[in-house]
Amino acid sequence: MGFTSEDHEKFKELRLTPLAEKFEELIADESHDHQLPEEVFMAAVDHALDARRSNKVDRLIKQAKFPLPSASIAEIHYVPGRKLEESRMKRFATHQWRADTTNLMVISATGAGKTYLVCAIGIAACHTEHSVAYTRMDDLARKLLIARNDGVGHQDLLLKLCDVDLLIIDDFLTVGIDQNVASDLFAILAERENRLPTIIASQTDPSYWVQALPDRIAGDSIVNRLATNTRWIVLGNTDMRKLKHDEARAATDYWE
Template sequence: MINDETKKKLRELKLGELINAYEIYSKNADWTELPFEQKFQMMADYLYQEKYNNSVKILMAKAKFRIPKAEVTSLVYEGRGIDRNLITELSTCQFISSNTNIVFQGFTGSGKTYLACALGRQACKQRYSTKYIRLPDLLVEHDEEKIQRGNAKRLLKKYGSYGLLIIDEWLMDDISDEEQHFIFELIERRHDEASTIFCTQYKKDDWFDRLGGGVHADAILDRIVHNAIFVETGSMNMREFCAKMHK
């Protein structure tokens, strides 16, 4: 038996999961007959899995996904024209390790956000720091930061550091010159350093004008598009489809 003093030491070392493992396995009648090496391996495996599960749970909570239960395995492909093989490949998250951007483009209700959140959850499972945010909300944060601190350096550092950043409702609203400059600085920080998923109703050809035009708009486009994978989500209204499925 593990005595109370040993349990206390394990908890101080943040290894309380080992106590749980021991208490679970020691109830098995065959436990005492197992060699030390096998016992050690079983407890190490239990500890690893518990630490992994906890870290993924924390990452998903911090990501603030709009659709927190989105799963790649639950995606509907029939009638949407989405390449199943491509999505399967993206779900391995190799695009993050290669700093590749993803653009989901399609009509309202076509499932862009679901796809992005599903890939975001896959990223968390591989322990990439991930964040979901709507562009309108990000720009509100920018305005508040400017009022409180006089600059957006802290915000740029925060959003520039995520392994995967999901920006939803990309270019839905007009942006000011100051917001354009902020977006440029953010994209510049993430360029070839991290991956970003963009969800938008607008085709690439419309981006320059929606970004306000000029050299900054051109620079933003160049940094996003040159290594991006574009995925058309089609015109099928997934909200209506899912509503009918659950009737």
């Protein structure tokens, strides 16, 4: 049995080409001769669905623009002193972010691995088919300021940040922001509050954020929205950059 070129055109129009190709491959394989036609067909359907889901996950990861696109919860180090629970991280691997509006704050000193951690959580969210947007605070501030010169572009950016399933803002308030950016940040967080979760990674805590924001009233509102209905991960002082470097130097294939 085989499909004609006319059949393939029909499959293409229906966007079923991968399914048809896999079905042809399976029925041509003698090892499947003992199976009923419908069993072979459903195996092809499962394969096509898996491929479609894999493509979707790859697309979500690419769209999120993670700086560490290979970060994985499975590869997280749980060394003593890091104050990180493996069982808790495993729950994040399958977490349903759209169904839980609770924010996540990740606080740590420089080099403690907060960027890897939030990337790993974000990539896990992509694998559960959530849309994710990753940005550093300085990049976000720059994009918001530039977008203000284009009313439509500015609104589109705000809508994207408001509606993405999981928003990750790294290096939060590492650098100062002006009143306009603070106003946009307030609008984004106000729109997401009790609707969609946000992950914040920072070297500082809310007491500093209030002081660093240009307007005290807006600062109180922003911090309140972030710190309320929130889970916290406060990492220990383990220097993960140094640890990784030491591990690399200890490897048998390391050379200088």
